[in-house]
Amino acid sequence: MRWMWIDRVLELERGVRLVAIKNVSMAEEHLHDHFEQDAARGLPALPVMPSSLIIEGMAQTAGILVGHANDFKEKVVLAKIGKAELERDAAPGQTLRYTATIERMDSLGASTSGVVELFDHARPGEGFVDIGRIDLMFSHVDNNLAGVEFPEHNFVFSDSFRTLLRTSGVEASF
Amino acid sequence: MTTRDEVFEKVREVLVDALSVDEDEVTPEAVLTSDLGAESIDFLDIVFKLEQAFGFKIAQGELFPENVAQNPQFVKDGKVTPEGIAALKEKMPHADFAKFEQNPQVTKVGEIFTVDAVVNFVERKLAAATA
Numbered sequence: 001m002r003w004m005w006i007d008r009v010l011e012l013e014r015g016v017r018l019v020a021i022k023n024v025s026m027a028e029e030h031l032h033d034h035f036e037q038d039a040a041r042g043l044p045a046l047p048v049m050p051s052s053l054i055i056e057g058m059a060q061t062a063g064i065l066v067g068h069a070n071d072f073k074e075k076v077v078l079a080k081i082g083k084a085e086l087e088r089d090a091a092p093g094q095t096l097r098y099t100a101t102i103e104r105m106d107s108l109g110a111s112t113s114g115v116v117e118l119f120d121h122a123r124p125g126e127g128f129v130d131i132g133r134i135d136l137m138f139s140h141v142d143n144n145l146a147g148v149e150f151p152e153h154n155f156v157f158s159d160s161f162r163t164l165l166r167t168s169g170v171e172a173s174f
Numbered sequence: 175m176t177t178r179d180e181v182f183e184k185v186r187e188v189l190v191d192a193l194s195v196d197e198d199e200v201t202p203e204a205v206l207t208s209d210l211g212a213e214s215i216d217f218l219d220i221v222f223k224l225e226q227a228f229g230f231k232i233a234q235g236e237l238f239p240e241n242v243a244q245n246p247q248f249v250k251d252g253k254v255t256p257e258g259i260a261a262l263k264e265k266m267p268h269a270d271f272a273k274f275e276q277n278p279q280v281t282k283v284g285e286i287f288t289v290d291a292v293v294n295f296v297e298r299k300l301a302a303a304t305a
Contacts, residue, residue, distance in 0.1 A: 079215040080215045080216070080219060082191075082192070082219065103222065103226070104222040104225065104226070106234065107234065108218050108234065109215070109218050111218075111219065111222050137215055137218065137219055139215055139218075
């Protein structure tokens with residue numbers, strides 16, 4: 001199973017935008033090391049979601065959006081992180097919301113812009129707060145790497161993605 | 175009418191944004207790959223960003239033609255043949271081939287993709303749109 005960094009798709013407008021959420025949980029083992037207590041520097045443990053995985057969450061959100069636009073016929077691979085700016089940490093018990101929008105797409109690939117928001121369940125009145133932007137580029141690898149051959153089956157969009165879409169109530173045939 | 179300086183400034187903004195380079199690195203003679211570090215996906219990024227900046231559409235292969243240097247007909251002993259150069263020139267009227275023609279090693283073909291070539295390309299597109 002692929003390591004999924006989004007829990008549910010909330011909205012999907014074909015070829016336009018996709019909204020997904022990720023619930024950050026203390027049960028995720030990597031949070032125990034990120035960051036662990038640093039006694040030498042007198043710092044307590046600070047479990048927060050690594051920014052690299054927030055980027056992966058946006059990449060999965062935007063990747064599904066780009067793949068869905070062509071009925072998952074293309075192998076959509078993250079090719080470039082144009083911009084990634086995050087102003088706040090995401091802690092266990094908080095919810096990240098990723099909104100990815102397609103800026104431009106053609107047969108070679110796509111560029112997407114993304115907004116990251118954070119919902120703190122301890123402060124529900126604040127709602128989802130904008131905490132950053134992640135802009136990405138995806139390559140349709142079969143069309144964009146001349147001479148390089150890839151397996152016939154679509155290794156990008158595996159069962160994990162299918163399950164995610166189905167449990168989110170999104171109809172997708174791939 | 176957009177002046178060449180204005181086009182250059184906008185092209186510079188696009189390249190600074192797409193390639194994370196400093197403004198002063200983007201000189202007219204800078205080569206996108208060897209001087210500014212562009213890789214294959216960056217060319218697609220640059221095309222998308224130029225379209226956004228100037229409001230025109232760029233067809234696939236129009237700015238950065240594909241499959242000329244990869245075409246065995248156009249390459250002999252590691253060099254692009256005169257026919258290959260002619261084909262490139264036809265596809266890239268916006269590029270200056272003078273330097274490349276002196277030593278047309280296929281590995282050096284990326285050097286025709288200069289900032290100046292991009293500015294020329296944009297000028298031609300804008301002129302065609304207003305003609």
